Amino acid sequence: MASSVQGVVSRGKGQPVEVTEVLVPDPGPGEALVRIQACGVCHTDLHYKMGGIGDDFPYLLGHEAAGVVEAVGDNVTDVAPGDFVILNWRAVCGQCRACKRGRPWYCFATHNATQKMTLADGTTLSPALGIGAFAEKTLVAAGQCTKVNPAIAPATAGLLGCGVMAGIGAAINTGGVGRGDTVAVIGCGGVGDGAVLGARLAGAKTIIAVDVDDRKLEWAREFGATHTINSRTADAVEGIRELTGGFGADVVVEAIGRPETYKQAFFARDLAGTVVLVGVPTPEMQLDLPLLEVFGRGGSLKSSWYGDCLPSRDFPMLVDLHLDGRLPLEKFVSETIGLGDVEAAFEKMEHGEVLRSVVVF
Ligand code: APR
Ligand code: ZN
Numbered sequence: 547m548a549s550s551v552q553g554v555v556s557r558g559k560g561q562p563v564e565v566t567e568v569l570v571p572d573p574g575p576g577e578a579l580v581r582i583q584a585c586g587v588c589h590t591d592l593h594y595k596m597g598g599i600g601d602d603f604p605y606l607l608g609h610e611a612a613g614v615v616e617a618v619g620d621n622v623t624d625v626a627p628g629d630f631v632i633l634n635w636r637a638v639c640g641q642c643r644a645c646k647r648g649r650p651w652y653c654f655a656t657h658n659a660t661q662k663m664t665l666a667d668g669t670t671l672s673p674a675l676g677i678g679a680f681a682e683k684t685l686v687a688a689g690q691c692t693k694v695n696p697a698i699a700p701a702t703a704g705l706l707g708c709g710v711m712a713g714i715g716a717a718i719n720t721g722g723v724g725r726g727d728t729v730a731v732i733g734c735g736g737v738g739d740g741a742v743l744g745a746r747l748a749g750a751k752t753i754i755a756v757d758v759d760d761r762k763l764e765w766a767r768e769f770g771a772t773h774t775i776n777s778r779t780a781d782a783v784e785g786i787r788e789l790t791g792g793f794g795a796d797v798v799v800e801a802i803g804r805p806e807t808y809k810q811a812f813f814a815r816d817l818a819g820t821v822v823l824v825g826v827p828t829p830e831m832q833l834d835l836p837l838l839e840v841f842g843r844g845g846s847l848k849s850s851w852y853g854d855c856l857p858s859r860d861f862p863m864l865v866d867l868h869l870d871g872r873l874p875l876e877k878f879v880s881e882t883i884g885l886g887d888v889e890a891a892f893e894k895m896e897h898g899e900v901l902r903s904v905v906v907f
């Protein structure tokens with residue numbers, strides 16, 4: 547028997563989203579039915595709505611989510627009904643070359659639930675990032691669920707499922723920020739502030755936040771930035787060099803996804819410094835860099851995919867650090883809203899008024 551729930555659906559490119567009835571099948575083998583408690587509104591949801599990711603409308607939006615497992619299908623051993631879980635984009639296979647070499651975030655054979663959620667008339671829905679959590683319940687592959695300590699507020703926990711994890715992981719997992727490092731973060735939205743938080747957690751000495759919006763810079767300070775540069779009025783590269791004794795930063799994280807800021811990140815690094823690209827570019831974008839600078843300055847240029855995270859390692863660890871008072875994840879939650887407020891939340895996001903609006907059930 548499918549469950550009938552309310553969900554936020556995007557029916558066509560650019561159309562306002564609507565709250566409508568969604569049918570969620572009972573879990574089959576390897577699947578879990580999750581009662582969603584909270585789901586953050588992320589840029590990727592807006593990209594889906596605007597047709598920037600694909601043309602598989604209608605989409606069931608929402609993917610930064612936490613909730614309680616309601617039922618599991620056959621062959622599910624890692625999670626059980628009653629478990630409080632954070633959802634991740636894809637279950638990994640554990641068998642492919644990437645998985646076996648310890649880089650499961652690049653798994654070649656990730657999967658989501660096999661059965662499809664539908665509209666009331668039977669139309670198949672495409673769940674955003676294989677999750678679809680702007681709904682009272684959703685169906686995922688059991689491997690998309692990571693059990694964490696249920697003492698954390700669901701609205702805070704869900705954010706680890708996407709942007710905040712991408713940022714924290716970009717600093718810690720990809721950038722390898724260490725004690726005493728100088729770090730610069732270019733672009734201080736949810737992802738960039740995650741990187742600021744990650745750098746602080748890793749013991750960075752100097753954390754320079756760069757943005758074009760003073761409000762964002764103020765928030766970055768709350769997450770642990772020691773210095774800020776408004777790159778609308780000052781030169782970001784010069785500013786970062788000045789604040790690091792003329793050297794440039796040990797680790798520079800780019801969290802926007804534009805050629806100009808990728809370039810700034812590249813020139814703002816110290817000799818042998820690490821540049822971490824976490825902002826997602828569009829297919830047309832090209833990067834043009836002087837080869838002699840690449841050669842002459844050493845260091846490394848890395849991209850970070852989902853913060854190169856291992857959900858089963860990183861989600862419980864970050865939740866426990868938060869519960870220990872060492873990771874103020876709750877500061878990302880600018881407002882909690884209802885399912886009917888997602889369209890308005892997209893507008894606030896576009897105007898830079900919020901870090902995260904979170905739908906709570
Ligand atoms: N220089 C400096 N800051 C900029 C610039 C610029 N040229 N352009 C935009 N910004 C700032 C914005 O003011 C904003 O604070 O970058 C920040 C981007 O944040 P969000 O739009 O909230 O995006 P976020 O959710 O953090 O994601 C950042 O990572 O995962 C990817 O697709 C995602 O590419 C996006 C990036
Ligand atoms: Zn794999």
Ligand code: ZN
Nearest residue numbers: 588590708709
């Ligand atoms: Zn997201």
